[in-house]
Amino acid sequence: MIPQATGASRRNWLVTAASAIGTGIWTMHFVAMLGFGVNGTEIRYDVPLTVLSLVVAMTVVCAGVFAVGYDRDRGRALPLGGLTTGIGVASMHYLGMAAVRLHGRxxxxxxxxxxxxxxxxxxxxxxxxxxxxxxxxxxxxxxxLVMGAAVSSMHYTGMLAVRVRVTPAGDVLPGATATQFLFPRAVGLGSYLFLTSAFVTLPPTAGERAASAAAQRPGERAAAR
Structure with missing residues (x-):
């Protein structure tokens, strides 16, 4: 739908695509973190940093999608948008890892x-x-499928880089457990994606229809010649 969409419809589809990609990448990271454990210490997550990692993922992906979606020079925009978004995804991952709280370093x-x-x-x-x-x-x-495999590879390569030196301690760690995030995460992201999907179906305004028609006229005139 995105390649054929114009005007407000294109904008709406780009917002939805960015939301789906950004939240999907973050969800993959967080669900994978359910399997992360370290012998000798419990694991907790700093809530504000974890939420910030989601915001970073969505914001950077949105910037990359819009840069590529509206730049006429795809040969330049695609590598630049991919690099920017990739750095943002990596930032999301390591910001999420910075939210990890454990007894050790x-x-x-x-x-x-x-x-x-x-x-x-x-x-x-x-x-x-x-x-x-x-x-x-x-x-x-x-x-x-290729994208899913690549994102998973990025996550587990990043996790392979992790080294933990445990320092046993009896004090209670601050933050929330991974399972405590599951219900609010599912409800929050589900509601957000529902709203963005509904956003796609909004009809364009009269001004947006006129602008879209005006943008298409030069192409129609060129084809007529």
Whole structure:
């Protein structure tokens, strides 16, 4: 739908695509973190930082989608948008990791961190290309599977870079457990995606219809010649 959409309809589809990609990436990260555990310490998550990581994912993906969706020079916009979005996805991941609270110290292998950023940039570029150019249902399905595998690879490469040195302690860790996030996360994201989907169906205003028609006239005149 996005490649053929114009005017307000294109804007609405871009908002929905950005919301779906951003929340999907963050959800994959957080669900994967349900399996993260360290012997000798419990795990808690700083709530404001965890929410901020979701905001970063959605904001940066939205910026990348709109940059590619409205730039006529796709050869320039797609790599730039993919790189920007990839860095944003990586930032979301490591901001989410910064929200982890445990009894000990977390460090990272720099080479694996760099590799995870590269994978994130490639995955983001593929996602933007699929969202804005692919129209065949089969191609969309294949692109979605490739994107899912790439995002998962980025996450687990980033987790492979994690090194934890446990310092046993008896004090209670601040923050929430991963399972405490599940219900509010599901309700909140479900409601948000429902609203953005409804946003797509909003009819354009008279001004937006006129602007869309005016934008299409030069192409129609060129075709008539």
């Amino acid at each position: 977390v460090t990272y292998d720099p080479a694996l961190v760099a590799l995870s950023v590269v994978i994130a940039a490639v995955a983001a570029t593929a996602a933007l290309r699929a969202a804005l150019n692919v129209t065949s249902p089969l191609a969309v399905t294949v692109a979605s």
